[in-house]
Every structure is written in C-alpha cells, then in structure tokens.
Amino acid sequence: MASIRLLLASDVHLDTPFRWAEPVAARARRRALRAAVRRIAELAAQLGVHALCFAGDLYEHERSGPDTGEFLRAVFAEVPCPVLLAPGNHDWYGPGSLYRQVEWPHQVTVFHEDRLQPFPLSEGFTVWGAAHRAPANTDGFLDGFRVDRGGVSVALFHGSERGGFGRQESGKVPHAPFAADQIPGSGLSHVLAGHFHRPILGPWHTYPGNPEPLAFGEQGERGAVLVTVGEDGSVAREIHRVAESPWHDVEVRVEGAAHVDQIREQVAAELASLGGIVRLTVSGEVAPGTSLGGLDLVALGGHLEALVVRPLQLSVAYDLVALAAEETVRGHFIRDVLSSSLSLDEQQRVVDAGLRALDGRLDELVAL
Amino acid sequence: MQIESITAHGFGPLIGQTLGLAPGFTIVVGGNETGKSSWHAASFAALCGRRRARGRPGVGEQQFIDAHRPWDGGPWAVSCQLRLDDGRRIELRQDLSGKVDCRATDTELARDVSSEIMVEGSPDASAWLGLTRSSFRATACVGQSEVLRVLDAADGLQQALQQAASTAGSSGTAAVAIDRLEACRREAVGRDAVSAIRPLRRALDRVALAQQRLEAVHGMRAEFGGLAAQQSQLDGDVQGAQAAAERAAEEVRAAAGALRAAELRDAREEPASPLPPARLRVAAVLAALAVGLLVAATVADSIALGVLGAACALLSGWRVARALRRVPPRPAARESAGVAELRLELSERQAFAESARRGHHEAALRASRSEAVRAERMRALPERSEVEEELASAERELARVRELDQTLGHAVDFLRRAQDRVHREIVPELTGLLREWLPRLTEERYVDVRMDPATLAVEVCSISREFRRAQLLSHGTAEQIYLLLRVALAARLTAGHDTCPLLLDDVTVHADPERTHRMLELLHRLSGERQIVLFAHQDQVREWADARFDGERDALIELQPVGVDLAMT
Numbered sequence: 028m029a030s031i032r033l034l035l036a037s038d039v040h041l042d043t044p045f046r047w048a049e050p051v052a053a054r055a056r057r058r059a060l061r062a063a064v065r066r067i068a069e070l071a072a073q074l075g076v077h078a079l080c081f082a083g084d085l086y087e088h089e090r091s092g093p094d095t096g097e098f099l100r101a102v103f104a105e106v107p108c109p110v111l112l113a114p115g116n117h118d119w120y121g122p123g124s125l126y127r128q129v130e131w132p133h134q135v136t137v138f139h140e141d142r143l144q145p146f147p148l149s150e151g152f153t154v155w156g157a158a159h160r161a162p163a164n165t166d167g168f169l170d171g172f173r174v175d176r177g178g179v180s181v182a183l184f185h186g187s188e189r190g191g192f193g194r195q196e197s198g199k200v201p202h203a204p205f206a207a208d209q210i211p212g213s214g215l216s217h218v219l220a221g222h223f224h225r226p227i228l229g230p231w232h233t234y235p236g237n238p239e240p241l242a243f244g245e246q247g248e249r250g251a252v253l254v255t256v257g258e259d260g261s262v263a264r265e266i267h268r269v270a271e272s273p274w275h276d277v278e279v280r281v282e283g284a285a286h287v288d289q290i291r292e293q294v295a296a297e298l299a300s301l302g303g304i305v306r307l308t309v310s311g312e313v314a315p316g317t318s319l320g321g322l323d324l325v326a327l328g329g330h331l332e333a334l335v336v337r338p339l340q341l342s343v344a345y346d347l348v349a350l351a352a353e354e355t356v357r358g359h360f361i362r363d364v365l366s367s368s369l370s371l372d373e374q375q376r377v378v379d380a381g382l383r384a385l386d387g388r389l390d391e392l393v394a395l
Numbered sequence: 396m397q398i399e400s401i402t403a404h405g406f407g408p409l410i411g412q413t414l415g416l417a418p419g420f421t422i423v424v425g426g427n428e429t430g431k432s433s434w435h436a437a438s439f440a441a442l443c444g445r446r447r448a449r450g451r452p453g454v455g456e457q458q459f460i461d462a463h464r465p466w467d468g469g470p471w472a473v474s475c476q477l478r479l480d481d482g483r484r485i486e487l488r489q490d491l492s493g494k495v496d497c498r499a500t501d502t503e504l505a506r507d508v509s510s511e512i513m514v515e516g517s518p519d520a521s522a523w524l525g526l527t528r529s530s531f532r533a534t535a536c537v538g539q540s541e542v543l544r545v546l547d548a549a550d551g552l553q554q555a556l557q558q559a560a561s562t563a564g565s566s567g568t569a570a571v572a573i574d575r576l577e578a579c580r581r582e583a584v585g586r587d588a589v590s591a592i593r594p595l596r597r598a599l600d601r602v603a604l605a606q607q608r609l610e611a612v613h614g615m616r617a618e619f620g621g622l623a624a625q626q627s628q629l630d631g632d633v634q635g636a637q638a639a640a641e642r643a644a645e646e647v648r649a650a651a652g653a654l655r656a657a658e659l660r661d662a663r664e665e666p667a668s669p670l671p672p673a674r675l676r677v678a679a680v681l682a683a684l685a686v687g688l689l690v691a692a693t694v695a696d697s698i699a700l701g702v703l704g705a706a707c708a709l710l711s712g713w714r715v716a717r718a719l720r721r722v723p724p725r726p727a728a729r730e731s732a733g734v735a736e737l738r739l740e741l742s743e744r745q746a747f748a749e750s751a752r753r754g755h756h757e758a759a760l761r762a763s764r765s766e767a768v769r770a771e772r773m774r775a776l777p778e779r780s781e782v783e784e785e786l787a788s789a790e791r792e793l794a795r796v797r798e799l800d801q802t803l804g805h806a807v808d809f810l811r812r813a814q815d816r817v818h819r820e821i822v823p824e825l826t827g828l829l830r831e832w833l834p835r836l837t838e839e840r841y842v843d844v845r846m847d848p849a850t851l852a853v854e855v856c857s858i859s860r861e862f863r864r865a866q867l868l869s870h871g872t873a874e875q876i877y878l879l880l881r882v883a884l885a886a887r888l889t890a891g892h893d894t895c896p897l898l899l900d901d902v903t904v905h906a907d908p909e910r911t912h913r914m915l916e917l918l919h920r921l922s923g924e925r926q927i928v929l930f931a932h933q934d935q936v937r938e939w940a941d942a943r944f945d946g947e948r949d950a951l952i953e954l955q956p957v958g959v960d961l962a963m964t
Binding site for chain 2: 042043044045046047048049050053054057089090092093122123128338346349350352353354355356357359360363364367369373376377380381384385386387389
C-alpha cells in the first residue's frame, strides 16, 4: 500500500444563521459557506487526493432545504474521487435528512449507521465511518470498537475528544465523546473528526475546525486539512486555507478624545489596512464636551465586506472621585449610585445618564 | 484659604506683574484697557490651572486660550501665593501652554505638594476647597451676568439656588435633569401599551412578529417534512404497485403458456386428418418435376421447357387442392377439463393483471400530484436562518430599549432622592444664615425668611408678618439675598475644607449708587469670614473703599492702563 492522501473538512454549517449580522451581510456569509465547500471540492481535485472526507455538520438539518441538497449533489458530482460523508449532530442522519433525500452521485458514500462501518478505499487501507442518527445523545463511536482486518485503518466521524473540550468555545456540548487514547487501542491509526471549531492537530486525531469563520473571536489556523497516511499508519498534515474573507475583531480604545473627529480618525487608521469582515468595538472615555452626534462609524467601513459596529462603550471622562466628593445633589447622586446594589455596568450607565442629564446631553446617551 | 498674591508672568496683556491681595476685602478698580478682566481670569487660572488632556481642546477651552494667550507670544504662565487654613504657605505655578511645568510648593518646607491637588494632569487648588475647576468657577467666581440673571428672570433666584445645590452651579439643576430624563424616557422608550408607538412598543411588536414568522416557518418546514415523508410513502406505493403489476403480467404470461401447452397436449391426443397420401405423392412428384423443368429451361434458355415446367407446377397445385377438398371436416374439438381450468385461470389472472396495472397507474398519478404540491411548497419555503436573524436583531433592539428604560428610571430615582436629601439639608442652613443677616441688611424691614425644601423658593417676611417671594422684592434686596445665599452655599459646598475665597467681577456694574453702597457694605461684613476680591470699574466703588477701608485686612488696588506699574493704596 502506498501512502494515502485524504482531504478532511468539517463543520461548514451551511445555512446557519448569523445573528450578529444585518440581512445583507448574513446572506453574504451564507454564500461564503457554499463557496468554501466549492473550494474544498476543487482543492480535492487539485491535490489529487484519494478521498474527500467530511466529518459532520456539513449543513444544518433544521435550516437546510432541497436547494442545499441539490447544491451539494452538484458540487460532489464534480469531485474525481470518493467523497465520504459522516453526518454529525447538526446534519444527523434521519428520515427527513438531505442525506436520504438527495440522489447522490456514485462517488459519494454517506455513512448512515451509528457504529463504525468499513469503506475499503484501496488495498490495505480502510476508512471507518459512522453517523449521528439523532441531534443528541449519540454514544461514543470508539466505545467497544475494534478494527477487524489487516492494513491501515482510519476513522471518520463527528465527536468530542474529551481532552480538547476545555479549549473550545463556550456553550459547546459534548457529542459522541471519545478519548484520544482509545484510538490506538482500537486498532485505528488515526481519527478524522469534526465538532470542535477550533482546529486541533493531535497525535492521534485531527480536527480541521470550521473552514469559513462562523463567529468573531475564532482562533487558530483553519481550513481543509490534507492528511497523508503512510504505509505504517503515520500521519502528516497540511492545512489549506479556504476561507473567502479574513475576519477581524478590532477594539479601538479612545482616551480623552475632545471631539468626534479624533475618534473617527483613530478608528479610520485602525481599519485602513484591514479587509474582509470587521467587528468594531470602540471603548474608552471622551472629554465632557465631546459631541458624538456625527460619529457615523459605519461609513468608515466602505472598503470592507462588512463592518459590524458594536454598541459604543464610551463614557464621559468625568472625574467621578472629585464629583462624588461634592456636597451637591450631583455628589450625593454619584455616591448613592456607586454604593448601590446595581452591577458595575449598571452603575456606570446610571451615573453617565444622570450626569448627561445635568449637562443637557441626553441625546447622545440615546445615540450610544 | 487666602490668596496673598497673583503673578501674571505672561497672560493676555499682562507680563511680569503681581497683584497683592488683602486677607479680608480687596477691591481692584480700573477703567477700560487696564486688564481688569484679565486679572480676574488670571486669578482663576493661577488657582486652578488647565486640565491636561490629549487632543484638541473643546470650545470653551479654546475660547479661554484665544482670549488669554500672551499678546507678545511669550511664555503663558501665572502663579500665586496662598495661605491655607492650616497655616501652610503655598506657591502655585501654572504653565498654561505645555501644562508641564505646573507645581504646588510648600514654600516654608520647600516641598512639592502638587500630588495633594493633582486633578486631570495639573495641580488644582480648588481641591483644597473640596471643589473642582468647574465647580470653583461656579461657586467662588461671581460675575455680573449671574447677578443680572437672578434679577431679571422670574424665578432667577430659585434657579440659581437649585443650580448651586445641584451641581455647585457648574451645570444644570436636578429638577431640569429629572425632567430631561423623563422626557427622554417618554421619547426613546415609551409605554408598553398596545396603542403606543414609541420604541419599546415597536421593539415588542417586532419581536412578536419575528416569533410568529419563526413559528410559521417551523410549521411550514414540518408540513414540508410531512409532505416529504408522504412523498416517500407514495413513491414506495408506486414501486409496490409496479412490482405487483409486473408480477400479475408475468402470471398472465405463465397462465397463457400453460394453456397453450395443454391445448397442444389435447391436440396431440386427437386422431390424425384423413388426407389421401397417394394424391399427395403424385402432387409432390409433379412439383419436383416442375422445379426440374424450370431449372433446365433457365439453363438451356428454352421456352418450351419453361412452359412445360409451369404446367407441371399448376397440375401439382391442382391435385393438392383437390386432395384437401376431399378431407372430411374435423369434428368439433372437445376441450379437456384441464384446459378449461387453465383457460379460466388465465382469464382470472388477466383480470387481476388489469387491476394491478390500473392500481399502478393510479399510484403513479397520486405520487405525481403529491410531488407537484411538494415542489410548490419547496419553492415557497422561507429561509429559516433569515427569520432567526430577524428575531435576534429584534431581541437585541428590545434589550437595548429595556436597558435604556432601566437606566433612565434608575437615574431619575437616584437624582430625585439625592435632590430631596440635599434640599432638606441645606434649607435649614440657608434660612438660618438669612435670618441672621436679613434684618441687619434691611434695617429690620424683613425679619424672617422661609424656603420651600422642594423648590428652594425663598420667601421673606416683613415686619407686618407678611411673607413675600424674594423675587418680588426690590433689586437691591434681591441682590443682597442672592449674595448671602451664594456665600452660604459656598460655605456648605466647601464644608470640611479650606475657607473658600470669593472672586467677584463687576457685580455692582448695573446697580445704582444706593444699591452699590449696600452691596459693598454686605461684602465688607462677609469679608470678616472669608477673603473677598471685587473687580470693579466705578468711581463710587473706589470712593466707598477710600472712605471705609482703614485696616490691614482690606485693600484698594487701582489698575493703570496696561504697561503701567500697579499702585496699591
């Protein structure tokens, strides 16, 4: 058996909602997800791999329809090698799933059992795949599994490696859990896995991560992973970036800006060298006399694919210590608020509102 | 705190000049072009400095810069000598350009004490008074415009008091702030009522609509899923019906084959036909002869042989026909029981096959119609992600409006409570001070005073025990009451700190000689408790001072046109 080259991708999440985005940007993002699938398919052809493998969550069962099914069928029909699909918890294999409704091209194999099934890719090389058949409560695929044949075997499925769970984004729920040390014990040389969005290139398993960003703050180099499996089961990996646009999470901190143009100039300088999709957070303090009426930060992102401006976290640079020492209504007000049971954020907002009201600048509070 | 001297190293038209101030009442008199307003501004700048901040200055700050930068372009700096209530002597130097060389030094210990009063990057002596730069300006610096505002507006005195109580006069009143907050709440939030049209109602409606749409999408997708399952069932039915029809057709074919076989068997068992073999043999010989003659005629190219061959062929045919005519008719075939059963079975199977064929046709028709409906629904299927995004956006907006509502509500509550408390606390102090001073100032025309804790409205009581609003009193009396209250408020706002000096700029400019005289008398009395510096330009003020000042606690300074040395008398 010569070495085998597999292109691995997962967690594309076609048709997922982008709740942070305005409608136009959200649609563009969903188109970008499809473009990523196309690029992965093209990459498989360019690299001349032996198989293209998707480790689950290719689409979202609750949101995808026949159009997505037809899109996938058309894309995979062009792939000149076997395409192996292992459904995950978001695209679980069931009666109404696209996996059952689409008439897949001959080179596509959908694993549909909830236990690992063999797919002999070549002489002496087997890919074992399994499917989630429900959106939750899928048992670990490696529990009780043992390779029953010679040659080199790798597994393809969607599941949570317990050791990597803590490093993933919050809110991630474990599905089909397994431990890395189960892999060699089961006779597998490697596991090609999906579910974790942050890429992991472990000694026994590979998570490619979501190839096209789904949320801001995602870390790690990601894309489709070219996995080369040697005759002895050793693995070499190479990440190929397929994302359409770069994402940036930019925080601009302004200190003591005395007028709105200073803030705009600072933000413009930060955005000038960027492209793609940017989420902008402007925080800090402005001088008491600063008028924020003409800020219009969205206009500064004309060269970007999308600019998401988070609510301004700007407060007026009042000298609260000095003001709170006053024997005035203002001083009492500040002292009372700062010693109240309100959260720190609430205290800051209430003090800001009260001082703005005293200064006659409430309109900007609403604008913020 | 007492200001002993102010030095303008470079401030507007003033270069390297010093103004020495008395510990009690100092009157600085000067006409136009004597730098009187510059000295008033320089006093404030020497005490409080300028805040040190990055970026371009704000509007007010820019106006200060434009008005008071040294005319000769030299260094912009002022300094002052202070004596604090604890006895320390302080030299305060303010570099107003770079704001770097600013420091407060204890001159007796030669120790830098800037850190005690460092505010916004530069030393601010108002911190020793418990004030800020802006509240010092509002509390300790009284200009003619403020006095005029108090006298001219219907509720000017009340407003001034509220403003001082709310923000030490540096900003608006708490009552106005509360009104603003409530107005903002009405406009930017609104009520949670069905008929409301403000942002809260709109956000609630938007969320409800998005939720309805999402539920509708759920329903449509569920219906579509049902249709898909039904389609799958119908497709299965079609395949089943097709298989049944094919099986039935196969069975018909099998039955027909069996029938034919049975009929052949029956036929083989019947007697052979009585065809006369002799006649047939003759016919066969004639036919063979005819073939031979025709071949020979062709080879020999002989017409005669051809004719003879043809004749033989005709003769052969004639004999065969005669032989067949003489065959007796076959008796009617008698079907065996087996054949009859098979025929019946074939008939039944044919009927069944026809039924199965119709069944297949109908199933295919139903599947086709269902597929058309499914395709139609598929086209109309909305994108669930977009509806979820709309719902998320609506919920964000609702959360923003609710947070604003909560913030504004809290701000109103806290401000109202603080206002009530401060008013309740200051009213006894202010009325006490007025009760002490008012009879003396008005030569017993007014003997009592009361204040409304809610509004700080002041009423004074005449000797006839009749209370009148202070605003309705003569301007002279109102001015005196206002100055008294300012002193009282200054005392309150700086309670627990150094004694606050008062810097008054032309507060007597619009008063007639009688009112001016009474105000000066009041200020002179007040200067027994705190330092008062009055900048004025009227001759009557100088004349009053000439006549009244006789001790070390008071001083009259006459300013000369800019460029001439100061003379202190």
